[in-house]
Every structure is written in structure tokens, then in C-alpha cells.
Amino acid sequence: MLTRALPLFLMALAALAQNGPHMRDWQPPATEKRSGPTSACGSLVAHTGYEFTIITAREERAGDNGPAFCRVMGMVQPEVRFEVNLPLAWNRRLLFFGNGGYAGDDLDAPGVRGTRNESIAKGFLVARTNTGHDARSEPLGTFALHPQKLYDYAFRSLHVTVVTARRLAELYYGAPPQRSYYYGCSTGGRQGLIFAQRFPRDFDGIVAGAPVLDFSGTMVQYTAIYQALRKAPVPYSKLGLLAERVYAVCDEKDGLKDGLIDDPRKCGFTPSRDLPKCSGPNEAACFTDGQIATLETIYNPVVVNGTPRYPGWPVSAEVAGPNGRNGWDRWLIQEQAGQTISNAFAESFFRYLAFPKKDPNLTLDQVDLVRDVPRLEEIHRTLDATNPDLSGFRQRNGRLLMWFGWADQALNAQRAVDYYDEVLAKMGPSTRDFFRFYTVPGVFHCGGGVGCASWDPLAAVIRWVEEGKTPESLITSRIEKGQVLRSRPICPYPQVAKYTGSGSIDEAANFSCVAP
Numbered sequence: 001m002l003t004r005a006l007p008l009f010l011m012a013l014a015a016l017a018q019n020g021p022h023m024r025d026w027q028p029p030a031t032e033k034r035s036g037p038t039s040a041c042g043s044l045v046a047h048t049g050y051e052f053t054i055i056t057a058r059e060e061r062a063g064d065n066g067p068a069f070c071r072v073m074g075m076v077q078p079e080v081r082f083e084v085n086l087p088l089a090w091n092r093r094l095l096f097f098g099n100g101g102y103a104g105d106d107l108d109a110p111g112v113r114g115t116r117n118e119s120i121a122k123g124f125l126v127a128r129t130n131t132g133h134d135a136r137s138e139p140l141g142t143f144a145l146h147p148q149k150l151y152d153y154a155f156r157s158l159h160v161t162v163v164t165a166r167r168l169a170e171l172y173y174g175a176p177p178q179r180s181y182y183y184g185c186s187t188g189g190r191q192g193l194i195f196a197q198r199f200p201r202d203f204d205g206i207v208a209g210a211p212v213l214d215f216s217g218t219m220v221q222y223t224a225i226y227q228a229l230r231k232a233p234v235p236y237s238k239l240g241l242l243a244e245r246v247y248a249v250c251d252e253k254d255g256l257k258d259g260l261i262d263d264p265r266k267c268g269f270t271p272s273r274d275l276p277k278c279s280g281p282n283e284a285a286c287f288t289d290g291q292i293a294t295l296e297t298i299y300n301p302v303v304v305n306g307t308p309r310y311p312g313w314p315v316s317a318e319v320a321g322p323n324g325r326n327g328w329d330r331w332l333i334q335e336q337a338g339q340t341i342s343n344a345f346a347e348s349f350f351r352y353l354a355f356p357k358k359d360p361n362l363t364l365d366q367v368d369l370v371r372d373v374p375r376l377e378e379i380h381r382t383l384d385a386t387n388p389d390l391s392g393f394r395q396r397n398g399r400l401l402m403w404f405g406w407a408d409q410a411l412n413a414q415r416a417v418d419y420y421d422e423v424l425a426k427m428g429p430s431t432r433d434f435f436r437f438y439t440v441p442g443v444f445h446c447g448g449g450v451g452c453a454s455w456d457p458l459a460a461v462i463r464w465v466e467e468g469k470t471p472e473s474l475i476t477s478r479i480e481k482g483q484v485l486r487s488r489p490i491c492p493y494p495q496v497a498k499y500t501g502s503g504s505i506d507e508a509a510n511f512s513c514v515a516p
Contacts, residue, residue, distance in 0.1 A: 104133045238287065
């Protein structure tokens with residue numbers, strides 16, 4: 001059973017996942033002209049109709065000294081709550097923020113106001129949705145007991161919120177947005193790919209960070225890891241030793257010992273070969289045969305009926321982050337008793353989303369991957385964002401930037417690499433004209449970690465759309481307590497950042513993007 005604190009933690013996590021760094025570097029053009037409203041904010045309540053319900057429409061200020069804006073709260077049937085924020089000085093752009101986890105966001109929660117206010121201050125019309133349910137009353141995947149709420153979470157709530165935001169812009173300003181942008185990470189990254197695949201005309205530019213694009217496959221991997229850990233647990237106390245051995249094997253494989261693993265696929269770390277083995281069950285500085293078998297399960301593909309169904313987990317997230325806690329903490333392995341986040345997500349998936357017949361009492365011990373994986377085709381078609389055909393998005397001249405931290409402890413970066421390769425195979429070499437993918441060494445889920453996690457992908461996409469500046473290498477930094485400790489270029493996949501051989505390894509100027 002879930003502990004009382006875990007749902008609250010997951011709700012906060014959802015807000016953080018959609019609330020990452022953005023627009024740090026973007027500034028409006030000096031010649032930009034802004035539009036003002038042609039009708040009163042309060043008058044928008046009169047436009048309730050069959051399409052949507054306007055609950056409130058009132059003027060507010062973005063922070064203590066921020067600009068005024070018209071905040072509209074409303075709902076699309078059955079329970080898709082939305083927020084559309086219309087600045088009094090509008091730059092004619094729409095900006096939509098995605099969600100995290102199982103969503104169900106409280107649109108009044110203070111945690112996302114900073115992101116909203118910063119965007120409004122720069123003149124953006126800002127829209128968000130709770131995806132069709134309230135996580136406070138329907139936590140995790142329980143909303144999927146209602147089929148329409150499942151479809152709303154999977155894709156419908158996204159599109160209807162964009163359509164509604166555009167309509168409100170026309171009612172308030174007398175004109176629709178000239179440009180539309182999307183930014184999201186985790187579930188928000190999946191939503192960005194859903195827009196590109198299913199609703200290609202909704203956005204000019206999309207940032208899809210660390211997308212859980214193969215949601216059903218991720219839950220299968222979570223379950224395989226859970227079952228392996230149940231059979232032979234790996235104690236949290238041994239994760240420091242694991243990280244030490246991983247980095248001893250892998251750090252210098254890229255030619256530079258810098259505390260980062262640039263490409264985990266080139267590491268070759270093998271638990272059965274590279275970890276010290278115990279001679280007894282209670283030794284601390286080694287691993288038992290069972291613990292090594294569990295780690296082999298984590299690092300190797302999930303195989304069902306002889307077919308690899310999901311890639312093995314890349315190494316590098318085992319390291320301790322800036323808070324001193326191991327990257328796997330709370331996600332895969334935790335020190336305290338209770339469910340990990342991955343267990344809670346996977347259990348809820350198999351109870352409420354995976355199959356037409358719901359079973360609120362199902363446990364992950366009861367999931368039989370050989371039997372159950374073939375039964376996931378329906379939820380895969382509904383929820384996953386794995387369609388490599390982006391021809392509609394390319395035809396509308398859209399621009400897509402996807403990124404993933406190689407040290408992501410929550411999601412498997414290799415699945416995003418595989419998806420990008422699938423798009424290349426489907427769309428051809430011209431894919432790079434509208435779709436760029438970046439892997440970021442050492443970065444945890446949607447930010448943090450030991451890598452350089454501070455950068456501005458949204459600014460890069462806006463420049464790509466509006467100025468035709470194709471993003472090549474982008475500069476990202478590691479910032480702690482306001483100080484830049486390191487900067488590095490990140491390169492469009494499959495290129496990697498290579499040290500030039502002179503100068504500080506903590507300065508991006510001393511690296512260049514090269515073919516692997």
C-alpha cells in the first residue's frame with residue numbers, strides 16, 4: 001500500500017517535472033510590438049458554451065511587481081480543467097506547459113507560479129491543463145477507472161486546451177496567436193511528442209525533455225526491476241560502492257576523467273565481472289550472487305518470450321547528486337521502508353491503465369510479463385508516443401527539440417535514442433532539418449545530477465522557428481549556490497563533445513562537437 005506521504009511527494013514531483021529551467025536566455029526582439037486587449041477580462045465569462053465552461057476571468061498581477069494579466073479558469077467536459085493567462089501586453093505568442101507523472105495538477109498550486117509569471121512578464125499567453133482529473137481525489141492512475149479520463153490524460157486534454165486558449169485569445173485580443181510553443185519534461189516530454197505525432201498543427205516549436213514516450217514499456221521495466229529486487233534486494237548502503245565501481249570502469253572511456261560518463265553505451269560495465277563478490281551473506285563491501293543477478297536485470301534488456309521488449313538501463317545514475325543522495329534513491333532503491341516511486345507508478349499502471357478489466361487489488365508480484373506484455377497493445381496505442389511518422393509536423397514546418405539526461409534515474413534514456421533512430425529510419429536524413437535530439441551527460445531526471453543541467457532549450461527552439469537558427473551545439477552549465485562550476489557544449493545526436501586537449505575542462509570553449 002502507498003504511504004500517506006508518497007502521493008503528496010509525487011504531486012510535487014509532477015510540478016517540478018514540468019517546471020524546469022526555460023527561457024533563461026531568450027529576449028524579445030528590440031522591434032517587437034505588443035498587442036493589448038480589445039475587450040474586458042471579466043466579459044470572457046459570458047462565452048461559456050458547449051465547447052467549454054468559463055468559471056472565472058479576472059485581472060491579476062504576475063508576482064509582487066509583475067505585469068497585469070487576465071487569468072481565465074475553466075473546464076472542458078467532463079473534467080478537463082484549464083488555465084489560460086492573457087497578458088495585457090501580449091507578444092502574440094502562446095506558450096503551453098506540460099505535466100509530470102500521472103498529472104492531475106492543482107492549477108492554483110504555488111509551485112508553478114514562478115514559471116507562469118516569468119513567461120507572462122515576457123509577454124506570452126500561458127496555458128496549462130490538469131489533463132482531466134484531480135490527483136488529490138484520484139491519485140496516480142485511479143482516474144483511469146473512467147475511460148474518458150484515460151483518453152483525456154493520454155491525449156485529448158492537451159489538444160482541447162490549446163484550441164480553447166486560441167479561442168480565448170481571439171475573444172480577448174481580437175486575433176489568434178502568431179506563434180505557438182510547447183515545453184514539457186517527463187510526462188510533459190511524452191505530451192510534446194503526442195502533439196508532434198497526433199496534433200501536428202498545434203505548435204510551431206516543441207521542447208520534449210526526458211519523455212516517458214514508451215509509457216507502457218517503462219512500466220514493464222519497472223516491474224521487472226521490482227521482481228528482481230524482491231528476489232534479491234540490493235541495499236541502499238551498497239549503492240555508493242556500485243557507483244564507485246561503475247565510474248572506475250566508465251569515466252575515462254571518453255578520454256577524459258572528469259566525473260562524467262559521456263556515453264554509457266561505450267562503458268561495457270558488467271556487474272558479474274566488475275563488482276567485488278561476497279563470500280558470505282552479510283558482508284558490506286561486496287555483492288552477493290543474488291545482488292549481482294538483480295543488477296544484471298537492471299542493466300540488461302527486458303526479454304519476453306525470447307524477444308527484447310525494452311532496453312537495459314544505462315549506467316551513470318548510480319552516483320550521488322548535489323544533495324548527497326544516490327541518484328537511484330526513491331526511484332529504484334531506497335533506504336527507508338515503503339514503495340519506491342517506480343513501484344507506485346507501475347502498480348497503479350497495471351491496476352488501472354494496462355487492461356480493460358481493472359483490478360485495484362493487483363500487486364506487482366502478480367504481474368506475469370510473459371503473459372501480460374502481449375496484452376498491452378491497446379494501452380500502447382492509446383498512451384504511448386512512439387509513432388516515428390512525423391510527416392505532418394514536418395509539413396507544417398514545425399521544429400522539435402528532444403533531450404535526455406544520460407544519468408536519468410527515473411526514465412531510460414536509451415529508449416529515446418531508439419526512438420530518434422526510428423524517426424531517422426522513417427523520415428530520412430532530412431529529419432535533422434526539423435528534429436534535433438540532445439543527450440546530456442551526468443544529468444538526472446529533468447535536471448540536477450553531476451552534469452551540466454542548466455540551459456535553455458526553449459530559447460533555442462524559438463530562435464530556430466523565428467530566426468531560422470538551427471541549434472547546433474548548445475551551452476549548458478552546472479550551477480551550485482549561484483556559482484557556475486562547469487560549462488559544456490551539448491551536441492545534436494549522434495555527435496559528442498570532445499575535449500580539444502588544452503585549457504580548463506570546466507569551460508565549454510575548450511570542447512567541440514565531433515562525430516562519435
